[in-house]
Amino acid sequence: MDIKAIEKKWQMRWEKEKFNRFDVKDTEKKKFYVLEMFSYPSGAKLHVGHWYNYGPADSYARFKRMQGYNVFQPMGFDAFGLPAENYAIKTGVHPKDSTEANIATMEQQLKAMGAMFDWSAEVKTCTEEYYKWTQWMFLQLYKKGLAYRKEAPVNWCPSCNTVLANEQVIDGKCERCDTPVVRKNLTQWFFKITEYAEELLSGLIDLDWPEKTKNMQRNWIGKSTGCEIEFECESGDTFRVYTTRPDTVFGVTYVVLAPEHPLALKITTPEQREAVEAYIDYAARSSEIERLSSTREKTGVFTGAYCTNPVNGKKVPVYLADYVLYSYGTGAVMAVPAHDERDFAFATKYGLPIVKVIEKQGGETVLPYTEDGIVVGSLQFDGLCGEEARSAIASYISKIGKGGKKINYRLRDWLVSRQRYWGAPIPIIHCEKCGAVPVPEKNLPVKLPYDVEFRPDGKSPLAKHEKFMNTTCPKCGGPAKRDPDTLDTFVCSSWYFLRYADPHNDKEPFDREAVDRLLPVDTYVGGAEHSCMHLLYARFFTKALRDMGYLDFDEPFKRLVHQGVILGPDGNRMSKSHGNVVSPDDYIKEYGADAFRMYLMFGFSYTEGGPWSDDGIKAISRFMDRVEKIALKSNEYFGYGPFEREERALDYARNYCIRQVSRDMESFSFNTAIARMMEFTNALYKYDALPGEKNAKLFKESVRDLILMLAPCAPHFAEELFEQTGGKGFVFEQKYPVENPSALRLAETEYAIQVNSKIVCKAMLPSDATDEEIKTAALALPEVTARTEGKTLKKCVVVKGRLVNLIVG
RNA sequence: GCCGCUGUGGUGGAAUUGGCAGACGCAAGGGACUUAAAAUCCCUCGGUAGAGAUACCGUGUCGGUUCGAGCCCGACCAGCGGCACCA
Secondary structure, three states, X not given: OOHHHHHHHHHHHHHHXXXXXXXXXXXXXXXXXXXXXXXXOOOOOOOHHHHHHHHHHHHHHHHHHHOOOEEEOOOEEOOOOHHHHHXXXXXXXXXXXXXXXXXXXXXXXXHHHOOOXXXXXXXXXXXXXXXXXXXXXXXXXXXXXOEEEEEEEEEEEOOOOEEEOHHHXXXXXXXOOOXXXXXXXXXXXXXXXXXXXXXHHHOOOOOEOOHHHHHHHHHHHOEEEEEEEEEEEOOOOEEEEEEOOHHHHHHOOEEEXXXXXXXXXXXXXXXXXXXXXXXXXXXXXXXXXXXXXXXXXXXXXXXEEEEEOXXXXXXXXXXXXXXXXXXXXXXXXXXXXXXXXXXXXHHHHHOOOOOOOEEOOOOOOOOOOOOOOEEOOOHHHOOOEHHHHHHHHHHHHHHOOOEEEEEEEOOOOEEOEEOOOXXXXXXXXXXXXXXXXXXXXXXXXOOOOXXXXXXXXXXXXXXHOHHHHEEEOOOOOOEEEEOOOEEOHHHHOOOHHHHOOOOXXXXXXXXXXXXXXXXXXEEEEOOHXXXXXXXXXXXXXXXXXXXXXXXXXXXXXXXXXXXXXXXXXXXXXXXXXXXXXXXXHHHHHHHOHHHHHHHHHHHOOOOOEEEOOOOOHHHHHHHHHHHHHHHHHHOOOOOOOOOOHHHHHHHHHHHHHHHHHHHHHHOOOHHHHHHHHHHHHHHHHHHHOOOOOOOHHHHHHHHHHHHHHHOOOOHHHHHHHHXXXXXXXXXXXXXOOOOOHHHHOOOEXXXXXXXXXXEEEEEEEEOOOOHHHHHHHHHOOHHHHHHHOOOOEEEEEEEOOOEEEEEEO
16 A cells, blocks of 8 residues: 555545534534644654644544544644744744744644644634734733732843743753842732632532542642631731641740741841841742752741730740741741641751640650640640641630631632743733723734844843833823733633634634534543643633633533653653654654554553654554455455354454444553454454355455444545445544444353362353352362362352352361 | 652553453564565463473562452552642
């Protein structure tokens, strides 16, 4: 078979018949939306990882189509982002030009793959037609009170005079010039994702997602139930701490504020001022990663101030320490060194008292003791335990008006401002008189200018562009400036799956009816690295849009599947710096797109991935040859043969294959699906090699079923074989084979016979035998009698269709 | 440091979810065809002992539950991934 020729032939026919398009007019078939995470057009070429994501997922989509669904499978590009801008800084090639060129190459390669993408719905996030609506999304969130501004730190390189992404900070230093990075506060836009924390958490229950991913999201959201407690300083200033262990509040020997806490300097005594300022400065210089490292020694400083524990009136010192994070809880903690590891370490280092208030039940209490136990030394609460104690103390705190129960989330609001060029401009105008004013929707998009200086020199590229920056205030008409920042690219990817439903609409982001017809996504396939960010943001957008009345479903992705990662042959992640990048191109040239795709499906466990190796790609080629040979041979079969033992065996093999392959395809177990088809092919060869007259009808039908089952995995190849064996129309218009249960019912089933849990022999027993009959038959076997002679049967375990275990003694 | 996942032949990976470990392949060895090679076809292929039927051992390690454990429980080791010192 001339692989190149048939790939071209069928791709052209599919194209001509608009075969890959979702059929909007077909309302009879059930819709099925299969989505793969769209690609980032970074390097110039499609790599093995793209293939591994898109090839098998396309086979799944084709499988669903043959099962009778009206399948929608779009493709697009997540085209804004940092790499294109970095590339521009390095080479001078404009991000728009390099991105467009990369997209053009990738489109060609994706088409050559022969996947069933509906290119009429293609979406590119860097086009005006798209980012107009990304900006519109921003405005809706703003209107709804879900977008707001506040100060937040950025990584700042004082030498390059530029903001760095976390990725660009290597060991606390700028990746370009090795200058230590400092943190600098800027006023930036946030989305209030925390407003949806509870629903994002509870909504996970019903999703058909990997448990692992759901758990990661749960941990990311990080709900905890605790208590806020108010402490008052001698100065009269008050602050609250958050704790999950109110049962230990009588054991507080000091409290700690985060170095960024607004009260930190205010309460500091003159004697301590110098030390405190130095410490705050020190904390600001250490990177977040350093600060969060647990192997790092605890550091802190005494403010000189004291505050009062509201439950017992004790005065305790106030410290600053960077193990307390300003962004979590209240930015202040009560320290109970007897019952917390970190507090214990800190107290030991700084010579602070340690007061035991929890006693281990039925054992010696070794400090720090962090488990639940019996409360001691806590007045009226003595003797209470665990949850009971926490609840009682929290109620008491609430009663005395010093705080009370509080639910906290680890989840933080989503910072969306980026001091970058290659992104969607934030549609806000800053007016000295009116403040931050949203750009009127009719003026969207706020166009990203082409002629900018994107080399870093202290100001973000848009801020230097006079024509872009200077505008008039939509409210008062006075002179005003645009927001110089662009949106995080995760904003673009938080709604693209909605735009696919109505990609060319220039009146609204999507038509409600179009979205209702297609959404939610039935199966979403993509890498596990997006477990927390992208998948959470997309869920947030969906819920926010629902609450604004634009959607009426709660979750965007019903089912989620993560493909594994294909590593380099050396077992490391593929990267240019490792020099272990494998290009699919040579393989495709030699073996063809179908064989390469099938090898990816067969050689790896889809959700696991693994190091690349091409051992076995030849085997797929051989398998296809074998299928081709036997298929063409079926053309030579004529007449009516018998339907006896051999025919029943073939019919069994055929139906067994149909059953298993259907299950395996549904569960993304592509490697076993192909293994079953190999077995079936072997069975066809075995039958063909038999002497005597053959049953042509059975053989031809079997070959046809094999071709149909193979079609999703090797689409061009199967089309060609289907045609060459007399098939009419496209193979993908055929119905996927359905098993015939009666062919799978055999008169006898093989049982493993065990005596005292050891297999002694195998036996064919009637499939419809009762447990008692099976037991009797097993006991009569010579291999069994030899081992049971003179012993009594103590127990007999029968597992229907599998084994008998006779326990004798 | 915490959390999560993974650990099965020389190798990629199967195992009906507690029921015959190693499906289907690759590699290797032997053979057939061939002047020869390639291709193709057939056989062997976890380990040890044995000519052999067969016996014993075997799913990272050690224990446990069970008639029965790759799968469940406990402890440990190794590798990978994520990260929140979350109070």
